[in-house]
Amino acid sequence: EVQLVESGGGLVQPGGSLRLSCAASGFTFSSYWMHWVRQAPGKGLMWVSRISGDGSDTAYEESVKGRFTISRDNAKNTVYLQMNSLRAEDTGVYSCALPARGGKAWFDPWGQGTLVTVSS
Amino acid sequence: DVQLTQSPSSLSASVGDRVTFTCRASQSISSYLNWYQQKPGKAPTLLIYVASNLQSGVPARFSGSGSGTDFTLTISSLQPEDFATYYCQQIYFTPITFGQGTRLEIK
Numbered sequence: 001e002v003q004l005v006e007s008g009g010g011l012v013q014p015g016g017s018l019r020l021s022c023a024a025s026g027f028t029f030s031s032y033w034m035h036w037v038r039q040a041p042g043k044g045l046m047w048v049s050r051i052s053g054d055g056s057d058t059a060y061e062e063s064v065k066g067r068f069t070i071s072r073d074n075a076k077n078t079v080y081l082q083m084n085s086l087r088a089e090d091t092g093v094y095s096c097a098l099p100a101r102g103g104k105a106w107f108d109p110w111g112q113g114t115l116v117t118v119s120s
Numbered sequence: 121d122v123q124l125t126q127s128p129s130s131l132s133a134s135v136g137d138r139v140t141f142t143c144r145a146s147q148s149i150s151s152y153l154n155w156y157q158q159k160p161g162k163a164p165t166l167l168i169y170v171a172s173n174l175q176s177g178v179p180a181r182f183s184g185s186g187s188g189t190d191f192t193l194t195i196s197s198l199q200p201e202d203f204a205t206y207y208c209q210q211i212y213f214t215p216i217t218f219g220q221g222t223r224l225e226i227k
Contacts, residue, residue: 035216045156045164045207047216061215062121095163104211106154108175110163 002026002109004096009114012086020081020114022096030054030074033099035107036081040092048094051079053102064090086118122146122210126219132227137198141222143191143208152212155184155193158221159204167206168193200226 008020022034036048049060049070058070069082079096093113099105123146133139143153151171156164166175168184171191181196195202203226208219 044221045209045218047218050216059214100169104152106166106169106209106211107156107164108166108169110165112163 002098004098004109004111006094006096006111006114009094009116011117011119013120014087014118016086016118017082017084018086018116020083020094020116022079022081022111024077024079024096024098027098029077033102033105034070034072034079035097035099036070036079037095037097037107037110038090038092039095039113040089043092046092049081083116086116088118091116091118121215122149122213122217124208124210124217124219126206126208126222128222129220130223130225132225133198134227135198135200139195139198139224141193141206143186143193143219145189145191145210148188149210149212151187152210153184153186153191154209154211155182156207156209157202157204158207164207198224 003025005023012018030053035050038046038048051058051070055072067085072079093115095111095113097107097110125144127142153171155168158164167178167182171186172184183194185192203224205221205223207221
């Protein structure tokens with residue numbers, strides 16, 4: 001069974017940093033791209049970032065470009081999201097998601113998410 | 121970026137009703153449109169992928185159609201467990217984008 005478990009969320013002041021982790025199991029981790037998606041409280045879904053299976057190819061949503069860095073450790077079956085220069089509008093639940101295949105693919109499953117709150 | 125506009129934003133319906141949601145893309149995305157269901161406090165779950173393909177384990181009362189810029193999700197006979205928020209997602213262009221969601225409520 002595929003499982004995705006996020007951790008690392010918490011309360012951080014504006015301008016601060018956090019590193020989120022997503023531990024994966026139940027599939028050949030290094031063969032799959034991985035994605036991060038954010039959901040602000042009471043709001044919709046926003047794609048944040050993705051990384052290729054070998055970590056060589058990444059992409060970001062414009063509002064986080066230059067502040068967030070996605071990475072992975074295939075030996076630990078874990079994908080990370082390093083978040084710097086955090087802003088109040090970065091508040092939300094961050095979930096990792098597994099695309100069904102390479103290329104243009106739907107997300108299944110999603111992790112339950114970890115809550116990031118940016119506030120003074 | 122591709123904007124996805126879902127309508128309606130919310131909908132009240134009764135058990136047994138047939139309901140249809142729409143998702144309109146700001147430019148053609150071929151058939152690369154997916155639908156998800158999200159219940160409060162839970163992660164989204166995949167219903168339909170690539171416009172019309174029913175995800176394994178999803179009841180057959182869910183169906184999807186469309187291509188290009190206009191897509192629909194239909195629930196043929198609402199069940200109590202279907203009351204949730206529904207999101208469309210395009211995966212044709214980067215950045216991947218989502219619609220704002222349609223909240224389905226019990227009448």
